[in-house]
Amino acid sequence: MLKLHRTALTALVLALLLACAQLSLAQPGDPLPSWNDGPNKTAILDFVHKVTREGSPDFVPVPERIATFDNDGTLWAEKPLYFQVFFILDRVKAMAPQHPEWQTREPFASVLKGDLKGAFSGGDQALVALALAAQTGMSTADFAREVQDWIATARHPQTGMLFTEMVYQPMLELLGYLRANGFKTFIVSGGGIEFMRPWTERVYGVPPEQVVGSSFQTQYEMTPDGPVLMRLPKIAFVDDREGKPVGINAHIGRRPVAAFGNSDGDIQMLEWTTVGQKGARLAMLVHHTDAAREYAYDKGTEKALKEATARGWNIVDMKDDWNVIYPSVKK
């Protein structure tokens, strides 16, 4: 009897330990090894501790643990051009044989001559014309295949790395750490939603349904092979600046408790996450300060940096806070 009791008790204890281990040992040791000790790493760890501790005044139930991340400049690099622009330029070059008229029509003619400065002298309108030509007129399935093929092989003109190798190791750790603590992680980017979705699950662990981005209108059509959604040359939504809270509301329907950005386009998302909200919130800007390992620039981020200081948002100093930048270049 006693022996049976002991055996059963040991079994129960071990079973409970196993169950606990599945919960608490998801993050053995330091969950953010690529982050140097300092106020920003501490702010992340403190925030997660506060919102996940039952009984804490800042406790947030699991379903409300929403974290949103900008992509360009926050999860991966964005220089010398947004990486999606390289895709657009490569597509225009690949499509040129079917468009002889582009040889004499701007901004296409300049792109085909390799004169980017000339191509972009037309400003936003030139970029929109290139984006429409390169990214609409096909089905969503065909477009996804184009993106997959390109992202698997295209390389950054300065580093020679695959673009997906130029994601930030510290941010990958942060995504994983938040998810291990019950957060749902979303990307909220000014980039194209259908440009990101084919690879965000593999690279960031973020599934398509948790990607919010800019979009073109699509139209349902039945073909002999089944239905398709055709991408129309008409912008449906611009997920930038004031558009980010709009996109967050449309796709998520809850306000985030943590948000991460790097530029003026992220200001409203960080406001929407923190201003006038009760309880602990985390808003963080990645400041590009590392010309040796990545890039150093403030252009396009000045207002965000100013507002971050005024509102007490955290500013990550890449040079000081991160001991690794890219996953493939570990220290």
Added chain:
Amino acid sequence: MLKLHRTALTALVLALLLACAQLSLAQPGDPLPSWNDGPNKTAILDFVHKVTREGSPDFVPVPERIATFDNDGTLWAEKPLYFQVFFILDRVKAMAPQHPEWQTREPFASVLKGDLKGAFSGGDQALVALALAAQTGMSTADFAREVQDWIATARHPQTGMLFTEMVYQPMLELLGYLRANGFKTFIVSGGGIEFMRPWTERVYGVPPEQVVGSSFQTQYEMTPDGPVLMRLPKIAFVDDREGKPVGINAHIGRRPVAAFGNSDGDIQMLEWTTVGQKGARLAMLVHHTDAAREYAYDKGTEKALKEATARGWNIVDMKDDWNVIYPSVKK
């Protein structure tokens, strides 16, 4: 030594049993007790078995197990009017004191006189005018509160039940069964996305980020109390008919492997789920055949029923297939 081994072994076995129990005993006994035995119940069980069995030619990995559900007439009743229309009418009546001009302006005047036939004689335009007046001009947070207050107390004019009591018990079981088998369940409804989100998690277990619906445009504004999203009197998206695959693509970014609807508005969603797709797919229409316990009607569902027969989609006969309709009226 031997005793220790035995203890450890017993512990291990029990721990493994516990771990397995958490996985496999999520559905003890019949997972669909409100469904009568028959081809439709069998079709559901067979489909789930096929797509969840590793090594099956129809196996679908967990991240791709997407199931989409229409709401009106599929998850809850929709007669004598879509339930959201009752909300709109109640809002118009509540707002009338602030709008003396409505006393003489149609369709408002007829609504305030209780003459619904007169109010809706203006067709879709009349409904749109009422919907805009009742549902825009406030912040998304204020609108959510209005919905919450209304749904907690408003009652169906014929049954006297709360509207959220008029959800279908067999469909609640189906939602739970699919989720227990690794599916992510989404609502894809022609109804207002922000009309549904305040209560879908509590009633259906579907969180706000898994609700797709029709929407008005919103605009980001900073107030002294913090930022708000104001609901503008401009339709952003109609999530019906051809709009359903568009909405599914915009919000989910994957094609469903199972879809459930009841009317002509669901045809394209069921096509998008099944036509030209490889592997097991489940498409199901709820046919309202039970005048005694719910409603019996074909109007607005004729084309869907016809296409279901042609394409081999399952047609649920409420009267024959369901032994319970509403959760509060168990057999």
